[in-house]
Structure formats: structure tokens, C-alpha cells
Amino acid sequence: MCGIFFSLTAAENPVLLDKNLRYLLTKRGPDEGSYSIGVRGARLNLFNHEGSARIWLSFASTVLSMRGGDVVRQPLTDSGKTGSILAWNGDAWKIAGQPFPEKNDTEIVFNHLLQATTKDYLAEDYDEVPDSTQRVIEAISKITGPFAFVFYDAVNFKLYFGRDCLGRRSLLWGLDESGSLKICSLCDDSTSSSYFQEVEADGIYMIEFEDDQDAALRTSSAVEPLRFDIKNIQRIPWSHEALPTYHMLSPIPPMNKATPEGTPPPLTTTSSILRELEHRLRQSLALRIQNVRPPPFVGDTNVKVAVLFSGGLDCTLLARLAHDILPAAESIDLLNVAFENPRVVAAAAKGSESSTSVYESCPDRLTGRAAFGELRRVCSTRNWRFVAIDIPYVVTVSHRDTIKRLMRPHNTEMDLSIACALYFAARGQGTAIESQRADAKPYPYKTPARVLLSGLGADELFAGYARHGMAFARSGFEGLVDEIDLDVGRLGKRNLGRDNRVIAHWGREARFPFLDEDFVAWVVQTPVWEKCGFGVPECPPVDTGIDPEKKALRLLALSLGLSSVAREKKRAIQFGSRTAKMEKGKSKGTDALS
Numbered sequence: 135m136c137g138i139f140f141s142l143t144a145a146e147n148p149v150l151l152d153k154n155l156r157y158l159l160t161k162r163g164p165d166e167g168s169y170s171i172g173v174r175g176a177r178l179n180l181f182n183h184e185g186s187a188r189i190w191l192s193f194a195s196t197v198l199s200m201r202g203g204d205v206v207r208q209p210l211t212d213s214g215k216t217g218s219i220l221a222w223n224g225d226a227w228k229i230a231g232q233p234f235p236e237k238n239d240t241e242i243v244f245n246h247l248l249q250a251t252t253k254d255y256l257a258e259d260y261d262e263v264p265d266s267t268q269r270v271i272e273a274i275s276k277i278t279g280p281f282a283f284v285f286y287d288a289v290n291f292k293l294y295f296g297r298d299c300l301g302r303r304s305l306l307w308g309l310d311e312s313g314s315l316k317i318c319s320l321c322d323d324s325t326s327s328s329y330f331q332e333v334e335a336d337g338i339y340m341i342e343f344e345d346d347q348d349a350a351l352r353t354s355s356a357v358e359p360l361r362f363d364i365k366n367i368q369r370i371p372w373s374h375e376a377l378p379t380y381h382m383l384s385p386i387p388p389m390n391k392a393t394p395e396g397t398p399p400p401l402t403t404t405s406s407i408l409r410e411l412e413h414r415l416r417q418s419l420a421l422r423i424q425n426v427r428p429p430p431f432v433g434d435t436n437v438k439v440a441v442l443f444s445g446g447l448d449c450t451l452l453a454r455l456a457h458d459i460l461p462a463a464e465s466i467d468l469l470n471v472a473f474e475n476p477r478v479v480a481a482a483a484k485g486s487e488s489s490t491s492v493y494e495s496c497p498d499r500l501t502g503r504a505a506f507g508e509l510r511r512v513c514s515t516r517n518w519r520f521v522a523i524d525i526p527y528v529v530t531v532s533h534r535d536t537i538k539r540l541m542r543p544h545n546t547e548m549d550l551s552i553a554c555a556l557y558f559a560a561r562g563q564g565t566a567i568e569s570q571r572a573d574a575k576p577y578p579y580k581t582p583a584r585v586l587l588s589g590l591g592a593d594e595l596f597a598g599y600a601r602h603g604m605a606f607a608r609s610g611f612e613g614l615v616d617e618i619d620l621d622v623g624r625l626g627k628r629n630l631g632r633d634n635r636v637i638a639h640w641g642r643e644a645r646f647p648f649l650d651e652d653f654v655a656w657v658v659q660t661p662v663w664e665k666c667g668f669g670v671p672e673c674p675p676v677d678t679g680i681d682p683e684k685k686a687l688r689l690l691a692l693s694l695g696l697s698s699v700a701r702e703k704k705r706a707i708q709f710g711s712r713t714a715k716m717e718k719g720k721s722k723g724t725d726a727l728s
Contacts, residue, residue: 136162136163136195136196136197136198136208136221136222136223136319137158137159137160137162137163137195137196137223137318137319137320137638138194138195138221138222138223138282138283138284138305138317138318138319139151139155139159139192139193139194139195139221139316139317139318139319140191140192140193140194140221140284140295140316140317140318141190141191141192141310141314141315141316141317142180142189142190142191142192142293142314142315142316142341142362143189143190143192143312143313143314143315143362144178144180144181144183144188144189144190144314144360144362145190145312145314145360147190148170148172148190148191148192149190149192149310149312149314149316150168150170150192150194151168151194152322152323154323155318155320155322155323156194158320158539158540158639159194159196159318159319159320160196161638161639161640161641162196162198162319162638162639162641163195163196163197163198163199163641164196164197164198164641165196165197165198165199165205165207166194166195166196166197167194167195167197167207167208167209168192168193168194168195168209169192169193169194169209169211169219170190170191170192170193171190171191171192171217171219171286171288172188172189172190172191173188173189173190173191173291173343176188176189176291176343176344177343177344178360179363179366180341180343180362180363180366181313181360181361181362181363182313182360182361182363183360189343191219191286191293193209193219193221193284193286194209194221195207195208195209195221195222195223198584198638198641198643199238199427200225200426200427200584200585200643201225201236201237201238201239201425201427203238204238206238206240206241208220208221208222208240209221210222210240210241210244212244212248212288216248216251216288216289217288217289218247218248218251218285218286218287218288218289219285219286219288220240220243220244220247220283220284220285220286221283221284221285222239222240222243222244222281222283223281223282223283223303223304223305223319224239224243224277224279224280224281224282224283224298224303225239225279225280225281225422225643225645226239226242226243226277226278226279226281227278227279227421227422227650228277228278228279229242229243229246229276229277229278230276231276231278233421236425239279243277243281243283246273246276246277247270247273247274247285247287249273250266250269250270250272250273251266251269251270251287251289251290252289266287266289266290266292267290267292267340267370267380268380270285270287270292270294271294271338271370271380271381271382272382274294274296274338274382275372275382275383275385277298278385278650278651278652279298279651280298280300280302280303280646280649281297281298281302281303282296282297282298282303282304282305282319282333283295283296284317291342291343291344292340292341292342292343293340293341293343294338294339294340295307295317295333295338295339296333296335296337296338296339297333297334297335297626297631298335298626299335299372299384299385299386299626299651300335300386300625300626300630300649300651300654301332301334301335301625301626301627301628301630301631302630302634302646302649303319303630303631303634304319304320304332304631304632304634304635304638305317305318305319305332305333305631306318306319306320306321306330306331306332306333306543306631307330307331307333308321308322308329308330308331309329309361309362309364310322312361313360313361313362314362315362315364317333319635319638320540320542320635321539321542321543330542330543331543332543332631334626334627335626335627336369336371336372336626336627337369337370337371337372337381337382338369338370338382339367339368339369339370340367340368340369340370341366341367341368342366342368368380370382372384374387374388385651385652385655386622386651386654386655386658387655387658387659388658389615389618389619389622389658390615390658390659390660390661390662391612391615391616391619392661392662393610393611393612393615393662394611394661394663394669397669397671398661398663398669398670398671399663399670399671400670400671400672400673401663401664401667401670401685401686401689402673402676402689403676403689403692403693405664405689407660407664407686408686408689408690408693410656411686411687411690412455412690412693414652414653414656415451415455415647415648415653415690416455416458416459417650417652417653418647418648418650418652418653419452419455419456419459419587419647420459421650422585422587422645422647422650423438423439423456423459423460423585423587423645424459424460426438426439426584426585427584429582429583429584436463436464436465437464437465437466437467437519437581437582437583438460438464438583438584438585439456439460439464439466439467439583439585439586439587440466440467440468440469440521440562440581440583440585440586440587441453441456441466441467441468441469441586441587442469442556442559442560442586442587442588442589442644443468443469443470443502443505443506443520444470444498444501444502444705444707444710444711445470445498445500445501445502445503445504445505445506445699445702446498446501446505446589446699446702446704446705446710447589447592447684447687447688447691447699447700447702447704448589448590448592448593448598448648448684448687449587449588449589450505450508450509450691450696450699450702451589451687451690451691451694451696451699452587452589452647453466453468453509453518453587454509454512454513454691454694454695454696455694456587457509457513457516462515462516465516465517465518465519465568466516466517466518466519467519467521467562467566467581467583468502468506468509468518468519468520468521469521469523469559469560469562469564469581469586470498470499470502470503470520470521470522470523470559471498471523471525471555471558471559471564471711472492472493472494472496472498472499472522472523472524472525472711472712473493473496473525473527473530473554473555473558473711473712473713473716474492474493474524474525474526474527474530475492475527475712475713475714475715475716476527476716476717477715477716477717478492478712479492482495493522493524496710496711496712497705497709497710497712498705498707498710498711499522501702501705501710502520503520504698505696505698505699505702506518506520506569508695508696508697508698508699509569509696510569511695512694512695512696514569516569517568517569517570518568518569518570519566519567519568519569519579519581520566520567520568520569521562521564521565521566521579521581522564522565522566522567522576523558523559523561523562523563523564524564524565525558527716530554530558530713530716533554533557533558534550534554536639537550537553537554537557537636538550538727540553540557540635540636540639541553541632541635541636544629544632545726545727546726546727547715547727548708548714549629549632549727550713550727551708551713551714551715552629552632552633552707552708552713553632553633553636554713555707555708555711555713556633556636556637556707557636557637557639559711560586560636560637560639560640560642560644561580561640562580562581562583562640562642563579563580563581564578564579564580565577565578565579566578566579583642584641584642584643585642585643585645586637586642586643586644586645587644587645587647588644588645588646589648590630590633590646590648590649591625591646591648591649591654592648592684592687593621593683593684593704594618594621594622594625595618595621595622595648595654595657595658595665596657596665596666596683596684596685596686596687597614597617597618597662597665597666597668597682597683597684598683598684598704599621599683599704600683600704601617602614602617602618602666602668602683603668603682603683605617606668606669610669611662611663611668611669614662614666614668615662618662618665622654622658625649630646664686665684665685665686666682666683666684666685666686667680667681667682667683667685668682670682670685676689676692679701680692680700680701681701681703681704683704684704688700688701
């Protein structure tokens with residue numbers, strides 16, 4: 135995992151990282167590198183002036199090495215040959231269908247892109263070799279996994295940047311006060327927060343330069359500041375079908391909108407779809423938790439993987455499957471966060487619950503401990519470590535400015551509530567209890583794990599929200615399919631960039647098995663009545679207490695021994711951890727922060 139910084143300027147000198155931004159980026163990864171190059175003869179009408187002169191391209195990266203045997207410093211430069219440069223923040227789990235779980239992917243991706251910049255790329259597969267842009271975007275579209283990147287193709291004088299189609303890594307862009315373009319994993323203090331924005335996950339973006347060496351002999355007569363013209367950024371979209379213009383074929387196919395003729399067959403623990411679901415989810419999870427490099431921190435070096443753990447269905451199911459995949463000697467940390475909410479404390483003080491622990495009474499703490507107990511029972515050979523992360527109100531307030539800084543440009547009350555929960559959960563510091571310690575006494579603990587599993591994506595794919603039931607009640611299977619299609623279609627526009635910024639601040643990487651491209655592609659092609667239980671006949675007594683939302687996942691959990699977890703209700707993180715509405719007032723989640 136990495137932090138990325140890039141600037142494009144027509145100033146006399148390159149624009150480099152400032153002190154504050156460098157500090158925040160090194161929190162994401164400690165190994166820092168930088169590289170600047172002047173592009174002579176480049177068109178100044180990329181900015182707001184006709185003519186040609188030197189334009190500076192500056193790269194900086196900070197690296198948290200998660201894969202392979204050695205740290206690969208970034209940005210990668212091909213200075214001895216093509217002069218191309220790559221800043222990469224991603225996990226290329228597969229390229230053209232070939233997995234690379236044990237190797238550092240940065241050099242593999244760089245070589246993959248360098249090959250695409252040469253004229254003999256894939257010549258055997260084409261009657262006519264595509265131009266450089268089509269070759270590069272075809273190469274990018276073959277990468278499976280979360281990524282954000284900036285790539286300068288020095289052979290063809292083009293700059294590419296963007297995120298994967300699901301938007302699982304952060305990348306922001308904007309203009310600073312001098313008019314220079316900046317692209318970064320975090321919002322830059324010198325850039326107007328009202329203009330700095332997420333790089334949309336709707337395509338890859340390209341800037342073309344001119345190779346005009348004669349023009350390099352001329353100098354610009356401009357006296358006014360040169361500001362980059364954003365109209366010079368071209369978007370190359372993801373598409374489900376071939377287009378006559380530049381495009382990339384999306385790895386996520388269109389939604390299967392078939393509806394059943396009559397009543398669909400029952401969905402049970404013996405349904406064949408559940409075996410396929412389990413197989414595909416195990417494949418996705420295995421890519422993300424096997425061959426993880428041991429953490430460098432002091433502590434239990436047998437802990438490589440932790441789970442962002444509310445005790446709900448999705449995260450507990452991942453923990454249960456991880457038990458079957460990871461070596462028996464490895465512990466798995468379950469990170470459970472609870473907050474002191476002054477409004478809840480005040481209300482409890484007036485009633486009979488005033489003596490109850492403010493943390494232990496949090497909904498996610500209650501379900502977390504219950505699910506921990508179920509995992510201990512079902513997977514008794516595994517050492518599970520339940521980490522109770524208790525956050526006093528004064529601590530929340532003391533970190534609030536940092537959290538708001540990290541989540542920018544997101545700026546609502548709901549953003550802050552969710553970001554707070556993820557920020558402190560990812561810090562991983564609390565009081566631990568282990569399933570295999572005889573004394574079972576809690577002790578102070580901070581997880582060394584750098585891989586954090588998240589169940590995000592399950593609700594969107596398997597109809598886990600209340601609105602899915604409302605859509606079915608209103609418009610039947612057609613309405614339900616349309617609602618799921620809407621959710622899946624806007625996954626890349628949601629909040630994964632924000633979440634990445636607050637989690638990565640602690641030098642940890644969230645991984646999302648439910649958002650693996652191959653897994654998502656399979657789920658969206660699966661008929662809706664095989665994913666959830668709306669309109670599907672019940673089969674007592676197995677179905678007792680099994681909600682229709684995410685029924686396929688609930689039945690899978692049931693078949694794996696998680697009887698209570700299979701019946702757990704859906705609950706939003708900000709309410710389960712009690713980060714929502716900490717202060718008195720009538721503010722709404724959509725209200726902008728002051």
C-alpha cells in the first residue's frame with residue numbers, strides 16, 4: 135500500500151511535497167521516494183497560454199510493502215530506457231487472469247505498462263497494432279484488484295491516472311493556488327478544499343503532451359500566472375460493451391435482471407448455489423490473506439490478519455472462512471470498537487442502565503462478544519483475540535481535526551461518524567482477551583496486523599438494506615433487481631476512497647473479499663432469488679429467524695456452524711459503535727460540518 139503525490143506545473147521549478155502532506159503520506163507507508171522530470175517543448179495551452187516551454191512533472195510515493203520479499207521503492211522509473219514513471223498504490227491480484235499472490239506487484243504492473251507503450255505490444259493478436267493509448271488502457275483493464283496510479287508514458291508523451299472501477303483506493307485531484315495540477319492520495323492543504331475532489335472511478339484519465347523539440351528553443355512571453363486548464367484532461371470510460379472511441383471493458387458485467395416465472399424454488403443450506411457461493415468467496419478471501427508478510431512491529435508475530443469486527447454477519451463469515459484458510463498457528467485479531475457517546479450516557483444516567491458500562495452496552499460490543507463466543511465454539515483450535523477498543527469522548531474530540539483532514543473532501547456529519555469508527559478501529563489499540571489463554575484475563579494490546587478484512591459490499595450485492603425489502607414490497611422482483619443494480623452501479627461512487635484515507639493512516643490496508651471483481655461478476659449474474667429470500671418460500675424449521683436480506687450469506691453462515699450470527703440483524707456502523715450524534719442538536723447526517 136502506498137501514498138501518491140503528483141504535480142504538473144509550468145513554473146520555473148517543480149512543485150514538491152510540503153511538510154504537512156509528507157508527514158501524512160508517510161503515515162500510510164514509511165519508505166519515501168521522489169522524482170521530477172522536465173518535459174521540454176510541451177504545450178503551454180495545457181495551461182492558459184499558447185506556446186511551448188518546459189513543464190515539470192513531479193512524483194513522490196510512500197510505500198508500505200505488503201507483498202514479496204523486498205521493498206520496492208517508488209516512484210518506479212525506467213530512466214535508462216524509455217524514461218517512463220509509475221506511482222502505484224494497489225494490489226494487482228491478477229493480470230490477464232494470472233494470479234500473483236506471492237510477488238510484489240509494483241514491478242509486474244510497471245513492466246506490463248512499459249510493454250504496452252512499445253509498438254510490438256500484442257502484435258500477434260492484431261491485424262493492425264493499436265495506437266499507444268489503446269494499448270495502455272487495454273493493459274490497465276486486464277489488472278484485477280484495487281488500485282490508484284499515476285503513469286507517465288515518456289515514449290508517447292502521455293500521462294494516465296485513475297482508480298479501479300470499484301474505487302477501492304483513494305485518489306484526489308485539484309488545482310493549487312498557483313494553478314498547478316495536483317493528484318494525491320490525500321487532500322493537499324494548499325489546494326482549495328471546495329475544488330479538490332475525488333478522481334471518479336468511472337474511467338482512466340489522460341493528458342497528452344507534445345514532443346516538439348524545436349519549440350523548446352522558444353520561451354513563453356506570458357506574464358500572468360499559468361493555470362492548468364482542466365479541459366485538457368480526457369476521460370476514457372469503463373464500458374460494458376465495445377465503443378467506437380477509447381474505452382475499457384469493465385470486469386463487472388451488466389446485472390442479470392431475470393425475474394422468476396411463478397414462485398421460485400426454496401433457498402436452503404443444501405441448495406447448489408450455496409456451494410458455489412462458498413467456493414468463490416473462499417477463492418477471493420484466500421488471495422487476500424495468504425502469503426502476507428510478517429508485520430515488523432513488536433508483538434505477536436503470528437498475527438498477520440485482523441478483522442474489522444462488529445459481530446455482524448458479513449465480518450464474522452469472513453473470520454470463519456479465514457480460519458479454514460490460514461495456518462493453524464496464526465492468531466486472528468477481531469477489532470471491535472465502541473465509543474463513549476455523551477448523549478447516550480446522559481440518557482442512561484436517567485434510567486436503570488446508569489451502572490452499565492458505556493462501552494459494553496454498545497450494540498456492536500454486544501454482538502461482537504456474542505460472535506466471538508460462537509467462533510470460539512465452532513473453531514476451537516484457533517486462537518481468536520477479541521480486541522475491545524474503547525474510545526472516550528475526550529479522545530474522539532482530540533482526534534477529530536485529524537479525521538476531518540483525512541476524510542476531505544467528504545464533509546458531512548455522517549462522513550465524520552463513519553470515519554471516526556473506522557479510524558479508531560484501524561488503530562487497533564485496546565484491551566484483548568484470547569480464546570486459548572487459560573486465565574482469559576484482558577490485557578492492554580495493539581494489533582501488529584497490517585491486513586484488515588472488511589465485509590463491505592455484501593449488503594449491496596445480496597440485498598442487505600431495508601430499502602431492498604421496500605423495493606420488493608413496492609414493485610416485486612423487478613423493483614428489487616433495479617434497487618440492487620443501482621447499489622452495485624454506484625459502488626465506485628460511494629465512500630471507499632474516504633475509508634481508505636482514514637484506515638491507511640495507521641499503516642494498515644483494508645481488503646474487501648466481497649468486492650473482488652471475479653466474485654462481483656459472478657454475483658451480479660446470479661438470479662436474484664438465489665441471493666436473497668424475498669418472494670422465496672420458507673422452509674421451517676431451518677428458516678426460523680432467518681431474514682430475507684442476504685439470505686444466501688445467512689444460510690452459508692448457518693451451514694458453517696454460525697447459528698446465532700446467521701440471524702443477526704443489519705446495523706449501520708455509526709449506530710452500532712455509537713459515533714452518530716454525539717452532541718446535542720438537530721443536525722442530520724447529510725448536514726455539512728462547520
